[in-house]
Amino acid sequence: MERRVAFESSFAIAEAVKMADIDVCAAYPITPQTHIVERVAQLVANGELDANYIPVESEHSALSACLGSSAAGGRTFTATAGQGLELMHEVVYVASGMRLPIVMSVCNRALSVPLSIWGDHSDVMSVRDTGWIQIFAENAQQAFDLTLCAFHIAEDPAVLLPTMIHIDGFHLSHVIEPVLLPEQEKVTRFLPKYHHPFALDVNNPAAMGDFALPDLYTEAKVAHDMALRNSIKVILQVWQKFGEEFGREYSPVETYGAEDADILLLTMGSFSEVAMEAIDRLKRAGEKVGLVRLRLWRPFPFEQFRQTVGRAKLLIVLDRALSVGGPGPVCSEVQAALYHLKERPQVIGFIGGLGGRDISVEGFQNMIHRGMDKASQGKPGEIEVFDVREK
Amino acid sequence: MNDITEIRWHGRGGQGAVTSAELLALTAIKEGNIAQAFPSFGPERRGAPVIAFNRISAGKPIRSRAAIAEPDIVVVLDPGLLGIIDVTRGLRDGGVLIVNSSKGLATVNSEIGGPWKLAVVDATAIARDILKRPIVNTAMLGALIKATGVVNLESLTQPLEERFGKLSEINVQACSKAYKEAVVMEYSPGVKKAEKVYPIEKSLSWKELNLGFVVTEMGNARSYRTGYWKSERPVRDNAKCIKCGMCALFCPEDCIHQDAEGYFEADEFYCKGCGICARECWTGAITMVEA
Amino acid sequence: METLSIYAPRLVTKRQSLTPGHRACSGCGEALALKFVMKALGRDVIVVMSTGCMEIISSQLPYTAWEVPWIHTLFENAATVATGVESARKALARKGASLPKAKVVAIGGDGATFDIGLGALSGAFERGHDFLYVCLDNEAYMNTGIQRSSATPYGASTTTQPAGKASFGQSTWKKNMPAIAVAHDIAYVATASASYPFDLMNKVKKAIAVEGPSYLHIFAVCPTGWRIPTDMTIRVGRLAVETGVFPLYEVENGKYSLNYDPPQLRPVIDYLKPQGRFRHLTPEMVDKIQQRVNKEYARIKEKAAQ
Ligand SMILES: Cc1ncc(C[n+]2csc(CCOP(=O)(O)OP(=O)(O)O)c2C)c(N)n1
Ligand code: SF4
Ligand code: SF4
Numbered sequence: 001m002e003r004r005v006a007f008e009s010s011f012a013i014a015e016a017v018k019m020a021d022i023d024v025c026a027a028y029p030i031t032p033q034t035h036i037v038e039r040v041a042q043l044v045a046n047g048e049l050d051a052n053y054i055p056v057e058s059e060h061s062a063l064s065a066c067l068g069s070s071a072a073g074g075r076t077f078t079a080t081a082g083q084g085l086e087l088m089h090e091v092v093y094v095a096s097g098m099r100l101p102i103v104m105s106v107c108n109r110a111l112s113v114p115l116s117i118w119g120d121h122s123d124v125m126s127v128r129d130t131g132w133i134q135i136f137a138e139n140a141q142q143a144f145d146l147t148l149c150a151f152h153i154a155e156d157p158a159v160l161l162p163t164m165i166h167i168d169g170f171h172l173s174h175v176i177e178p179v180l181l182p183e184q185e186k187v188t189r190f191l192p193k194y195h196h197p198f199a200l201d202v203n204n205p206a207a208m209g210d211f212a213l214p215d216l217y218t219e220a221k222v223a224h225d226m227a228l229r230n231s232i233k234v235i236l237q238v239w240q241k242f243g244e245e246f247g248r249e250y251s252p253v254e255t256y257g258a259e260d261a262d263i264l265l266l267t268m269g270s271f272s273e274v275a276m277e278a279i280d281r282l283k284r285a286g287e288k289v290g291l292v293r294l295r296l297w298r299p300f301p302f303e304q305f306r307q308t309v310g311r312a313k314l315l316i317v318l319d320r321a322l323s324v325g326g327p328g329p330v331c332s333e334v335q336a337a338l339y340h341l342k343e344r345p346q347v348i349g350f351i352g353g354l355g356g357r358d359i360s361v362e363g364f365q366n367m368i369h370r371g372m373d374k375a376s377q378g379k380p381g382e383i384e385v386f387d388v389r390e391k
Numbered sequence: 392m393n394d395i396t397e398i399r400w401h402g403r404g405g406q407g408a409v410t411s412a413e414l415l416a417l418t419a420i421k422e423g424n425i426a427q428a429f430p431s432f433g434p435e436r437r438g439a440p441v442i443a444f445n446r447i448s449a450g451k452p453i454r455s456r457a458a459i460a461e462p463d464i465v466v467v468l469d470p471g472l473l474g475i476i477d478v479t480r481g482l483r484d485g486g487v488l489i490v491n492s493s494k495g496l497a498t499v500n501s502e503i504g505g506p507w508k509l510a511v512v513d514a515t516a517i518a519r520d521i522l523k524r525p526i527v528n529t530a531m532l533g534a535l536i537k538a539t540g541v542v543n544l545e546s547l548t549q550p551l552e553e554r555f556g557k558l559s560e561i562n563v564q565a566c567s568k569a570y571k572e573a574v575v576m577e578y579s580p581g582v583k584k585a586e587k588v589y590p591i592e593k594s595l596s597w598k599e600l601n602l603g604f605v606v607t608e609m610g611n612a613r614s615y616r617t618g619y620w621k622s623e624r625p626v627r628d629n630a631k632c633i634k635c636g637m638c639a640l641f642c643p644e645d646c647i648h649q650d651a652e653g654y655f656e657a658d659e660f661y662c663k664g665c666g667i668c669a670r671e672c673w674t675g676a677i678t679m680v681e682a
Numbered sequence: 683m684e685t686l687s688i689y690a691p692r693l694v695t696k697r698q699s700l701t702p703g704h705r706a707c708s709g710c711g712e713a714l715a716l717k718f719v720m721k722a723l724g725r726d727v728i729v730v731m732s733t734g735c736m737e738i739i740s741s742q743l744p745y746t747a748w749e750v751p752w753i754h755t756l757f758e759n760a761a762t763v764a765t766g767v768e769s770a771r772k773a774l775a776r777k778g779a780s781l782p783k784a785k786v787v788a789i790g791g792d793g794a795t796f797d798i799g800l801g802a803l804s805g806a807f808e809r810g811h812d813f814l815y816v817c818l819d820n821e822a823y824m825n826t827g828i829q830r831s832s833a834t835p836y837g838a839s840t841t842t843q844p845a846g847k848a849s850f851g852q853s854t855w856k857k858n859m860p861a862i863a864v865a866h867d868i869a870y871v872a873t874a875s876a877s878y879p880f881d882l883m884n885k886v887k888k889a890i891a892v893e894g895p896s897y898l899h900i901f902a903v904c905p906t907g908w909r910i911p912t913d914m915t916i917r918v919g920r921l922a923v924e925t926g927v928f929p930l931y932e933v934e935n936g937k938y939s940l941n942y943d944p945p946q947l948r949p950v951i952d953y954l955k956p957q958g959r960f961r962h963l964t965p966e967m968v969d970k971i972q973q974r975v976n977k978e979y980a981r982i983k984e985k986a987a988q
């Protein structure tokens with residue numbers, strides 16, 4: 001029987017990890033990820049999850065142990081946030097290049113200095129180019145569903161790429177909400193067994209991790225790139241299968257009230273739901289606005305994205321990360337994706353929600369209006385940091 | 392020649408090809424030219440074939456930093472390389488080839504002659520004689536200068552002093568001796584380069600790489616002929632050999648195997664010529680000779 | 683000690699898990715040490731290797747000199763990757779997978795072990811995973827061109843602490859890595875040298891027989907970095923032992939035993955003299971090194987006598 005429980009996203013993820021029957025979790029605690037790994041450790045301690053929990057001495061080691069586990073053929077999970085993801089950084093590239101389908105929850109957190117344990121997407125942007133599949137959840141239910149799907153996608157023989165599920169620190173990780181948990185049996189049927197074709201095996205030895213001379217490095221990188229780009233097919237299939245089995249649909253680019261909208265707001269992560277409220281209010285006031293939620297961050301869903309926003313007049317993009325001295329990271333990608341279209345919306349970027357700063361429903365209404373003003377005045381500007389005290 | 396003279400050095404890791412290129416660039420720059428020196432950046436280790444490059448120009452700015460595919464001048468520091476690497480690949484018609492060899496001009500020309508000027512010097516003998524070590528890079532600089540005049544011999548003294556300190560004097564001597572002893576055969580147009588097939592490693596396309604760049608053909612490094620690295624090879628005196636296998640035990644290449652008669656024989660294909668087998672032999676049955 | 687029959691070499695297995703065609707320098711003592719390690723390990727082994735000379739010389743895409751399952755990921759994490767392999771295999775076996783038996787062995791250079799990967803190694807030891815860690819100690823970062831590490835001996839000239847008018851090279855004493863391993867209270871710690879292959883291979887076998895972590899510290903002469911002729915590799919390794927610079931000992935469950943204790947140690951100068959990296963040392967410095975070696979050797983002897 002499906003159960004309805006009250007879980008924060010952290011517990012929802014731990015539950016998905018349990019139902020996926022992982023073999024190894026190697027992790028190092030960092031706020032706001034701690035609830036996930038504590039819960040996984042507890043499930044192992046209770047005998048509810050038959051896995052080895054490796055309490056490593058750093059995040060670098062957390063992901064390094066995951067490399068070994070995944071390469072040995074174990075279903076492998078880890079979680080981190082902010083500084084932890086930074087300490088892992090070089091290992092992050094290795095996991096994807098070596099095609100080890102580790103699933104990692106990232107509880108999005110700001111980066112020092114100043115030290116901040118609170119949420120934003122600075123850590124996400126620092127691993128943008130690491131070759132992982134990256135997916136955003138917006139609430140606890142999605143955190144559960146998408147984590148489950150992540151194992152399916154990552155371990156698909158046509159994919160074999162590690163996958164990050166991003167959840168916003170505190171706004172998701174620590175907020176209790178209702179979550180529907182499916183029956184274990186149904187999950188077991190949904191999720192195929194993990195098999196790596198080159199898993200470390202004395203009967204079928206293979207060498208993993210050769211170095212490449214300039215003569216082969218480009219080819220190696222292209223092979224990785226093609227694998228990540230092509231993974232979108234499997235992502236769509238798995239989400240479709242999930243929808244059929246469990247009744248909840250996901251797609252790379254999702255919208256809210258965008259059908260007849262001239263003006264679109266783009267968000268990623270938990271702020272999307274706040275923005276929905278703002279869209280409702282503005283619509284009621286007769287404004288032709290809508291919301292675009294980028295669920296799949298990597299591989300970037302170029303096609304779906306262009307189809308969704310191509311006909312709008314104005315696209316307002318919220319970045320929860322400040323690329324110091326540069327453009328808004330999501331905004332500039334979006335601009336690049338649209339550049340080749342003959343007709344494309346004007347794009348206006350805002351930076352906001354840094355280091356745990358909330359954006360309220362009114363805040364989003366103001367942001368949309370401010371964006372419309374800038375567009376009509378023909379002054380898009382490079383970046384604008386939303387809600388910053390000047391005096 | 393062109394406004395920019397391009398030079399390619401062929402040697403082995405540890406032989407000083409890179410140092411030669413550096414010294415040449417320092418000298419050319421001191422003379423007021425514009426010059427460049429760089430190695431082929433790679434993981435090659437002591438004994439493995441290596442390449443280094445120079446570009447020299449009287450005034451035209453040198454902008455390319457790419458490896459030189461069509462050199463005006465090729466210098467070969469190790470005679471053993473001639474059989475295994477296509478050292479004259481891309482050498483321009485009318486260019487210059489300078490080779491370290493004890494075989495003399497005529498023989499070298501018959502082996503590797505072509506539409507270029509050829510200079511031959513026995514730099515190894517010179518180095519052994521003067522430096523007491525087979526490090527031929529400074530001698531080869533002397534031969535290069537004689538055959539091409541890219542820089543003046545005297546200009547080399549100061550860079551040699553700065554590089555070699557106390558040892559600079561003998562290096563200057565080695566250089567001058569090679570300058571004197573190098574013999575040159577002028578360019579005669581129309582001569583054809585001898586046809587010869589060299590081993591080439593096939594380059595894979597991205598689709599041919601295994602998932603995650605995994606290698607499943609275990610031990611396929613066996614196809615790599617490290618035997619090309621050696622400048623000396625072990626020779627066994629069967630009269631002294633007691634067939635104990637001490638040589639095989641200590642060979643870092645694990646390339647000494649017992650033959651039908653029970654002798655431990657080094658596999659030429661892999662032997663790098665380190666000399667450990669000779670040194671560790673109980674009875675002194677093994678000696679190292681020029682490869 | 684290594685006084686076996688002169689025909690003993692013939693008994694060493696011909697099987698190669700590390701094949702010829704590897705690209706180590708001519709005369710490389712680290713490749714030789716690795717050869718012995720692999721011969722002793724046999725085929726039922728999964729090798730995890732850190733970045734360094736031995737990795738680079740054996741794994742140029744699309745080639746491998748390995749015939750056993752092998753994984754290299756980064757410079758500082760071989761111990762940790764090994765713990766991941768070991769943990770996954772344990773979990774899979776518990777859940778019913780039929781896995782062939784295999785020992786997990788992590789191999790790293792002194793840089794990987796003493797310096798950048800020390801925290802990771804300590805964590806792996808502390809957690810008690812069943813694996814062997816082999817340190818191939820050539821006393822510097824050789825892969826990147828002879829830079830100093832905390833394994834570099836006092837007085838040696840390296841490219842990042844070279845000898846010069848105002849420097850005599852390495853100004854610190856070699857870190858006591860085996861003692862650090864022993865401090866983790868693991869069941870087996872030993873030192874070995876490629877110049878004493880039977881002792882080395884014996885220790886490999888003992889180390890993998892242990893349940894839980896074990897640590898093998900192997901002295902690996904690097905002719906390129908130490909500036910010695912390539913044929914002197916074995917000789918110099920022997921001199922290190924005969925002078926007491928690198929004693930061969932084991933620590934089994936905390937109990938020290940000295941495997942080779944000559945009646946009279948040779949003076950350290952015999953070991954230092956053939957090596958270019960010590961060429962600049964003054965008699966006073968040699969004397970200082972001699973004092974230190976005497977003290978350290980006595981300490982090991984004392985522990986072994988307990
Ligand atoms: C994080 C990181 N820092 C630095 C390097 C560069 N690096 C590669 S191998 C190496 C030295 C290896 O030294 P050691 O572990 O002693 O092995 P050896 O090459 O001497 O056998 C260094 C510094 C690297 N690969 N990764
Ligand atoms: S010289 Fe002897 S020890 Fe050295 S590689 Fe050749 S056969 Fe092996
Ligand atoms: S640098 Fe030293 S350790 Fe590295 S391959 Fe050469 S001899 Fe061996």
Ligand SMILES: [Mg+2]
Pocket residue numbers: 791792793818819820821822823824
């Ligand atoms: Mg080292």
